[in-house]
Amino acid sequence: MVDNPQQHGSASQPKQQAATLLPNADIAAAWLAAIIDSADDAIISKTLQGIITSWNSGAERIFGYTADEAIGKPVTILIPEDHLNEEPEILRRISNGERVAHYETVRLRKDGRPIDVSLTVSPIKAADGTIIGASKIARDISPRKRAEEALAERNEVIETVNQLGQALAAELDLPRLVQAVTDAATEVSGAQFGCFFYNVRDEQGESDMRYSVSGVPPEVFAGSLMPRNTDLFSSTFHGDGTVLLADVREDPRYGKNSPYYGIAAAQLPIASYLAVPVVSRSGEVYGGLFFGHPEPGRFSERDARIVEGIAAQASIALDNARLYEVAQNAAKENERLYKQAEESNRLKEEFLATVSHELRNPLNAILGWSRILRAGQLPPGEIPRALETIERNATTQAQLIDDLLDVSRIVTGKLRMDVRPVDPNVFIEAAIEAVKPAAAARGVRVYSVMDTGGTSVPGDPVRLQQVVWNLLSNAIKFTPRGGRVQVVLERIDSHIEIIVSDSGQGISAEFLPYVFDRFRQADQRNARKHGGMGLGLAIVKHLVEMHGGSVQAFSPGQDQGATFKISLPVIPIYQANPEVNRIHPGVRSLLPPADLGERLDGIRVLVVDDEPDTRELLKIGLENCGAEVLLAGSPTEALRIMETDVPDVLISDIGMPDEDGYDLIRQVRALPAPRGGTVPAIALTAYARVEDRLKALRSGYQMHVPKPVELAELVAVTDSLVSRLSRSRK
Numbered sequence: 089m090v091d092n093p094q095q096h097g098s099a100s101q102p103k104q105q106a107a108t109l110l111p112n113a114d115i116a117a118a119w120l121a122a123i124i125d126s127a128d129d130a131i132i133s134k135t136l137q138g139i140i141t142s143w144n145s146g147a148e149r150i151f152g153y154t155a156d157e158a159i160g161k162p163v164t165i166l167i168p169e170d171h172l173n174e175e176p177e178i179l180r181r182i183s184n185g186e187r188v189a190h191y192e193t194v195r196l197r198k199d200g201r202p203i204d205v206s207l208t209v210s211p212i213k214a215a216d217g218t219i220i221g222a223s224k225i226a227r228d229i230s231p232r233k234r235a236e237e238a239l240a241e242r243n244e245v246i247e248t249v250n251q252l253g254q255a256l257a258a259e260l261d262l263p264r265l266v267q268a269v270t271d272a273a274t275e276v277s278g279a280q281f282g283c284f285f286y287n288v289r290d291e292q293g294e295s296d297m298r299y300s301v302s303g304v305p306p307e308v309f310a311g312s313l314m315p316r317n318t319d320l321f322s323s324t325f326h327g328d329g330t331v332l333l334a335d336v337r338e339d340p341r342y343g344k345n346s347p348y349y350g351i352a353a354a355q356l357p358i359a360s361y362l363a364v365p366v367v368s369r370s371g372e373v374y375g376g377l378f379f380g381h382p383e384p385g386r387f388s389e390r391d392a393r394i395v396e397g398i399a400a401q402a403s404i405a406l407d408n409a410r411l412y413e414v415a416q417n418a419a420k421e422n423e424r425l426y427k428q429a430e431e432s433n434r435l436k437e438e439f440l441a442t443v444s445h446e447l448r449n450p451l452n453a454i455l456g457w458s459r460i461l462r463a464g465q466l467p468p469g470e471i472p473r474a475l476e477t478i479e480r481n482a483t484t485q486a487q488l489i490d491d492l493l494d495v496s497r498i499v500t501g502k503l504r505m506d507v508r509p510v511d512p513n514v515f516i517e518a519a520i521e522a523v524k525p526a527a528a529a530r531g532v533r534v535y536s537v538m539d540t541g542g543t544s545v546p547g548d549p550v551r552l553q554q555v556v557w558n559l560l561s562n563a564i565k566f567t568p569r570g571g572r573v574q575v576v577l578e579r580i581d582s583h584i585e586i587i588v589s590d591s592g593q594g595i596s597a598e599f600l601p602y603v604f605d606r607f608r609q610a611d612q613r614n615a616r617k618h619g620g621m622g623l624g625l626a627i628v629k630h631l632v633e634m635h636g637g638s639v640q641a642f643s644p645g646q647d648q649g650a651t652f653k654i655s656l657p658v659i660p661i662y663q664a665n666p667e668v669n670r671i672h673p674g675v676r677s678l679l680p681p682a683d684l685g686e687r688l689d690g691i692r693v694l695v696v697d698d699e700p701d702t703r704e705l706l707k708i709g710l711e712n713c714g715a716e717v718l719l720a721g722s723p724t725e726a727l728r729i730m731e732t733d734v735p736d737v738l739i740s741d742i743g744m745p746d747e748d749g750y751d752l753i754r755q756v757r758a759l760p761a762p763r764g765g766t767v768p769a770i771a772l773t774a775y776a777r778v779e780d781r782l783k784a785l786r787s788g789y790q791m792h793v794p795k796p797v798e799l800a801e802l803v804a805v806t807d808s809l810v811s812r813l814s815r816s817r818k
Contacts, residue, residue, distance in 0.1 A: 130205075130226040133212060136183055138163045138175060141221065150205075150228050152198030163224075166195045168202060182211045182222045192229065204233040262288070262409045267300045269402040270377070274302040276398070277362060277391045279379035285325075286366065286375030286406070297375070324363040324376035332392050335384040336361035360386040364399045366406070374406050454481050505548035505634060509659055512577055512584055513538050515549050519556035520575060523564060531569035534560070537576045543584060544659045547635045552656075555631050558624040559588040559652050566650070567592035581743065582795060583637070584658055589651040595643035603641045604629040632656070658795065659705075686800075686807040689714035693806065694735035696726045696752060697772075698744040706739070706772075713803045723752035730756070734764040737810050739802075742773035742784065749773065753788040768809045772797065 124131045130147035134140050140163055143155040151158075151166055158165070167175060171194060178188055188209040194202050205226045212221040266284050274282030281303035288298055319341040324331060333339050336358060358380030366374045377399055379387065457474045460466055466474055520536055527534045545552075556575070563573040567590045576587040595603060604625050625641075632639045637656040643649065693715045695706045700721070707717045718735060720726035722744060738756065742749035749771060759765040770791040771784040781792040790813075791805055 130224075130228075132158075132163070132224045132226065133221055134163050134224065135221050136179060136219070138179060147226070150197075150203070150226060151195070157198075168194055168196050171195075178207075178209055179222070182209060183219060185211055185219060187211070195226065203228055204230045262406075262413060263300070265402075265405055265409050266298075267302075269398060269405075270300045270302045273377055273395050273398045274379060276394050277379050278381070278386060279303065279360075279362065280358075280381045282377065282379045284366075284375060284377050287373075320361075321363070321376070321378075324365045324378070325373060327365045327367045327371075327373040329365070330392050330396060331361065331363040332387060332389070333361040334387075335359045336380075357382045359384040362387045362392060362395065364392070364395045366399045366403050368403050368407055374403060377402075451481075451485065454478050454485075503630075503634070505551055507546055507548055509544040510547050510549045510552060512543065512545055512552075512586065512656070515553040516556050516575060516577055516586065519553050519560055522553075522557055523560045526561065527564050527573065530564055530567070532564050532567050533572045534564075535572060535574045537574070537578075539578045539584075543579050545584060545635070545656045546659050547656065551631050552635070555628050555654065556586065556588070558628050559654075562624055563588055563590035563592065563650070563652075566590065579658070582658060583655050586654040586656070587651060588654075589649060591649045594646050594648040595641065595650050596646055600641060600643060604639070628652075628654075686803045687714045688803060688806060690716070691737060691806070691810055692716045692718065692733075692735045694718045694720060694726060694729060694738050696720045696723065696738070696740040696744075696749070698722060698741065702741070709799050710803070710806075713799075715806075723747040723749070723755065726752060727755060730759070730764045730767075735767060737806055738764075738767050738769040739772050739806070740769065740789075742771055742780075750783070750787045757788040768813050770802075770805060770809065772802070 124142075124144045127144060127146050130150045131142075131144045132140060132147050133142040140158050140161055143153070143158040147158065148154055153165075164172060164175060174193060178191075181188055188207065191207040191209070193205060193207060195205050196202055206229050207227075208225045210223050211219045212223055214220050266286055270282050270284040273284075281301065283299055283301045285297055285299045320331075320336070320339070323329070339361075360379075360381040360383060362379040364377045366376060368374055377395060379395070381387070457478050461471065461474055516536070516538065520534060524534065560573060560575070567573060571591040573588070573590045576585075576589075578585055578587075629639050632654055635656055637654060639652060639654045642651045642653070688710060691714070693710055695703055695710070695717055697703045697706070698721055703719045703721065707719055710717050718729055718733065720729055723740075724747065726738075726740070738753075740749045740752055753769055753771075756767065756769065757765055769789045770793055771789040772793050773780070773784070773795060784792040790809055793802060793805055
């Protein structure tokens with residue numbers, strides 16, 4: 089205890105007392121060392137070269153190094169690599185006599201963990217004032233930084249939610265809206281992934297579930313089943329409230345249904361689980377927000393409250409988006425109908441103008457030359473040319489009128505066809521002969537590459553010739569002098585293809601989708617190069633489709649030519665004698681001729697083919713020969729029939745969807761004998777190559793018959809096969 093000097097009478101006593109209380113240099117040094125060592129902050133001294141010269145207990149506690157480990161080492165052991173540039177600047181300022189106060193930065197502990205510190209660095213001077221080192225006080229401010237970061241995070245979350253609410257209020261596009269909700273909620277909750285399953289209604293009012301994802305590629309969910317019916321998900325989709333689980337694997341519902349519902353755990357492992365329903369103002373459950381993280385306990389009550397707020401805002405935005413979508417769809421439909429009506433009126437007016445022009449042109453030539461002839465103003469040598477001109481223009485006008493009548497019949501459904509088995513070579517060659525004069529006049533060469541195999545198609549030969557003639561005439565019209573037009577006929581499986589290509593002006597990409605539309609022409613100008621009413625290709629499309637086929641147009645672009653490809657089905661079975669009286673166009677090729685030697689009386693035949701027309705044709709033809717015919721549209725249906733009704737012979741197509749004829753015969757041969765495992769089988773197929781025949785026989789069929797087949801041949805093959813196997817069993 090130090091006495092108060094005022095309690096003593098002598099004036100010299102205070103000075104003497106003070107002198108006796110002052111410590112000597114060693115004691116002062118000890119006191120200073122004790123104070124430094126007891127400080128909570130790290131107090132370190134270093135040379136101007138950055139070598140540590142002293143290290144207190146606070147430094148050991150904050151940085152983890154003992155004094156023995158730190159003293160003599162460069163101070164850079166405490167500095168992260170990305171902060172090494174700070175030390176030279178600090179030493180420079182210290183060397184200049186400056187003091188660095190409350191400098192906040194990051195330093196490293198011995199264990200490598202970074203910590204936030206506040207540094208105050210002062211120069212150390214010798215007795216003569218020379219700067220010989222620096223003293224540093226480092227305060228650990230990590231707790232304060234964490235608190236500041238937490239506060240900033242909370243403020244950021246609030247700002248994010250507020251901004252999200254404003255963004256959602258302005259967003260009316262449904263896919264963008266739900267993706268924005270999913271991304272924001274996933275980020276705010278700290279989830280590794282999030283998804284938003286939601287319902288949309290189509291124009292018929294049917295509900296369809298869709299989803300958006302965040303944090304993982306959408307492919308993770310692609311092809312997976314929707315999770316509505318799982319125990320874990322169902323409560324959210326029923327709007328029962330928030331589900332917050334520290335570890336979903338410990339929840340009793342987890343054992344019944346995987347929370348991934350079809351997604352492999354290796355693709356999307358989760359432990360922490362958070363689910364919040366999104367419910368409209370009317371109480372309708374739009375869907376649910378779902379979040380996951382592979383580490384347990386990552387979601388807090390606070391996270392759940394924030395996501396609930398986002399879900400509430402999302403439901404309002406979804407209400408608005410749905411109302412807007414309904415209004416937009418109605419407006420678009422009205423606009424579409426209005427434009428359609430405008431376009432229809434425009435096309436009608438253009439068509440009427442074109443019809444007037446196209447009909448008047450030949451009429452003008454006919455009337456003009458007729459009047460000249462009647463007036464007797466032509467020399468006798470010019471009369472044949474005048475008559476030829478009149479005839480040519482009359483023919484042109486007749487063709488225009490025929491086209492108009494054909495379109496009228498097509499539109500009203502009154503176009504009639506005389507369907508019969510037709511050899512494509514015949515009507516194609518007839519069409520080529522018909523256009524040769526026009527091609528020669530224009531200097532265009534016409535080539536043909538024809539498949540000469542015995543193939544027939546069901547159709548009206550006159551109409552099919554009209555189809556090819558239209559395509560050839562069109563190609564010649566748009567091909568310049570010296571160009572070429574080519575016709576190719578080839579058999580491809582169960583149909584034929586007729587390809588007409590030219591080296592002409594081609595078709596623009598903009599017009600190509602409309603090339604088969606009635607009354608449309610690529611060049612609608614009054615000064616167009618080529619005449620016509622724009623009906624030829626429309627007639628081609630209708631006639632081909634009436635024959636059960638299809639037509640397509642291709643063109644690389646302007647001045648690069650065009651190609652038209654027609655596909656027509658072949659007759660799977662035909663009658664060789666065309667003079668037989670027939671009952672109905674659809675079955676006329678299937679009645680047996682009077683001299684058919686074989687009969688199938690009492691034989692039960694199971695016909696398997698995925699084409700209904702083919703099944704019906706085979707049924708009628710075989711029944712006319714005495715057979716009892718069962719029909720199946722697929723291998724599955726055939727096997728079901730054979731469970732209770734084993735046929736005497738099986739006739740099956742090969743090319744069928746899902747399961748083909750090879751699958752069928754393998755399953756039939758696997759059946760026990762009483763159920764048809766040994767039933768005779770015929771492959772009736774358009775696959776007619778040698779390798780196809782070998783494959784059919786190796787698969788278990790006894791016979792391979794290529795389409796089209798004459799009825800007499802099929803009956804003979806069936807009768808022979810059944811008889812041969814019956815004899816072998818005796």
